[in-house]
Amino acid sequence: PRLLFSDKTARKAFWVAIIVNLTREFCGCIAVLVYASHIFAEAGKNHNTSIALSPNKQSILLAAVQIMGSFLACQLVDRAGRKPLLSVTSIVAGFSMCLLGIWFYLQSIQIFMPGWIPIAAMCTCIFADASGLQPLPFVIMTEMFNFQLRGTVATLIMAISLGTDFALLKLFAPLNSWIGYHYTFWIFSFICLANIFYLYFYVPETKMRSLEDIYADLEGRNKKK
Numbered sequence: 001p002r003l004l005f006s007d008k009t010a011r012k013a014f015w016v017a018i019i020v021n022l023t024r025e026f027c028g029c030i031a032v033l034v035y036a037s038h039i040f041a042e043a044g045k046n047h048n049t050s051i052a053l054s055p056n057k058q059s060i061l062l063a064a065v066q067i068m069g070s071f072l073a074c075q076l077v078d079r080a081g082r083k084p085l086l087s088v089t090s091i092v093a094g095f096s097m098c099l100l101g102i103w104f105y106l107q108s109i110q111i112f113m114p115g116w117i118p119i120a121a122m123c124t125c126i127f128a129d130a131s132g133l134q135p136l137p138f139v140i141m142t143e144m145f146n147f148q149l150r151g152t153v154a155t156l157i158m159a160i161s162l163g164t165d166f167a168l169l170k171l172f173a174p175l176n177s178w179i180g181y182h183y184t185f186w187i188f189s190f191i192c193l194a195n196i197f198y199l200y201f202y203v204p205e206t207k208m209r210s211l212e213d214i215y216a217d218l219e220g221r222n223k224k225k
Helices: 002-006 008-026 029-034 036-043 055-080 082-108 116-133 136-143 147-179 181-202 211-219
Strands: none
Touching: 002 008, 002 147, 008 136, 008 147, 008 181, 008 211, 029 036, 029 082, 029 116, 029 147, 036 055, 036 082, 036 116, 055 082, 055 116, 055 136, 082 116, 082 136, 082 181, 116 136, 136 147, 147 181
């Protein structure tokens, strides 16, 4: 840790990496995945066009969505670049969360929409999570540090991420009781969409680039040139 925080540019790279990773945690996809059974249950209420799935079929559906998203990430991560793919998946997840919020809000005021809408939004969100929001922050993190710092940074960020996961999952149900599901999902949507601006202005592209070039971006030297 002393070596990491004694270097100004490495310290800045650490804060960039940790913010990108925390955004991944607070985008809400993990909470949606954990509480998916509740969303399936809500989607099956009071709708003639609802989709009734058994718990086994729910698990198969979500697993298939995650596998397809992971496969897409493997195909595109070196073609599209880190920032573009992460930005696109943030947009997709943000609008999916927004749609989930709209559906729950309309439910709360007794305006019923088809039950397949929240399921489609949830699956789209989980697909975006698996295809970019989950794997890419780790890729960016490892490419922003040399082998001397990589293990330390990975350990610190993993510890912080696990702590935020625990806090988010513990607070998800009380937050829904306090402000409602719709506001919770809209907060997640805002975080996803705000991440796009952070990526654009503060996160350097790391694909096929040396540490010197990446750190030059962080220091603003490339922009000055």
